[in-house]
Amino acid sequence: MDLSLTEDQEMLQKVASDFVKAEVPAHRMTQWYKDKAVFRPEIVKKAAELGWLGMMLPEDLGGAGVSTMDCAVVFEALGHGPVPGPLFTSGVLSAQMIFEAGTEQQRKALLPRLCKGEMIVVPAVTDKAAYWGPEAVEARLIKTAAGYILNCSKPFVFDALGATDFLCAARTEEGKVVFLLVDAKSPGITVTPHTGFLVSVAEVRFDNVAVSSANLLGTSGASWPTFEAALTKALPVLAAYQIGALQEVFDITCEYTRTRVVFGQPIGRFQRVQDHCVDISICMDMARWATYEAIWRIDSGMDGRAAAHEAKATASDGYYHGTNYAHMVWAGPGTDYSHPMMAHSVLAHTLYQYLGTPGHHKRLMMDALYPRA
Secondary structure, three states, X not given: OOOOOOHHHHHHHHHHHHHHHHXXXXXXXXXXXXXOOOOOHHHHHHHHHOOXXXXXXXXXXXXXXXXXXXXXXXXXXXXXXXXXXXXXXXXXXXXXXXXXXXXXXXXXXXXXXXXXXXXXXXXXXXXXXXXXXXXXXOOEEEEOOOEEEEEEEEEEEEOHHHOOEEEEEEEOOXXXXXXXXXXXXXXXXXXXXXXXXXXXXXXXXXXXXXXXXXXXXXXXXXXXXXXXXXXXXXXXXXXXXXXXXXXXXXXXXXXXXXXXXXXXXXXXXXXXXXXXXXXXXXXXXXXXXXXXHHHHHHHOOOOOHHHHHHHHHHHHHHHHHHHHHHHHHHOHHHHOOOOHHHHHHHHHHHHHHOOOOHHHHHHHHHHHHOOXX
16 A cells, blocks of 8 residues: 655645645634635635646546545645635535436536536535434425425535535435435525534525426436445545644644743643644544545545545544644633634534534444444
């Protein structure tokens, strides 16, 4: 298993790192997170111009045809910002789902627009708060002569404010989970941002929303197993983004231990401070190597389901706990919302449960390794 970067990947990494420094400097990023104004159309536009939206898709559909590792290298660099916006939700997860489940006509009609940033497709999946999986999909589609009527509330939709379309999960009258595209400007849709220790999360209500049968993904609305196949390829990219964010937390915290002087010496000389830095490093390395292995398995054509779940679990756990350890070093200064640590903390808490908690993915990892009879 060779995890060293190729020359092209090093170039991708440098371009993404330079993008973060130029477009998402710390003073600007912290203000966005403080104001919860993290959907930045200009960021999406520039990312599209650089080919980062749908970059794993084939070139004839608007993508760059790159490997999972190529994509992960870019997103790990973007995590250093952390760069906000629907670059993952639309550019990776929704793009992969449409590619996996859509008809040839849907792929050609939707994916090039998504890659150009003209269309931002945000998944709106579960109806039960704090749950993930097909059992959390309770929305019902009512068949009509013209198509369907959708009534439901999706309580936690990440990047909802930037959506032009929602990739909505619902159940047919027979109880099957299907996916359909819903125009975000359709009558009956209400998007309400959440307040509190969350960022870029909103409740999306669908009240008597009319949806055409042609908006069902694929010939019959796809299925949850198809969505899981898309998640297997997408989750390690999200994990790479979280690793990049945790690397930034580690870097700025270590630098602080060298420059903050107490009792006539840098605080990095104190054993307890060193312990916290080591704890951050352990969280980061655990997530990084689990994620790289998942990516290697996927790019090698092997079964990557268990590894993808492990990557999501360790990256969400690592980012969450790593920021907590960093706060123990920063103490008071790190609790100011104008400080980068607060942006990372809010994001780490948000991503902890996004697409399933670490505990959920650990269970799925064990199910993939040891299938139940």
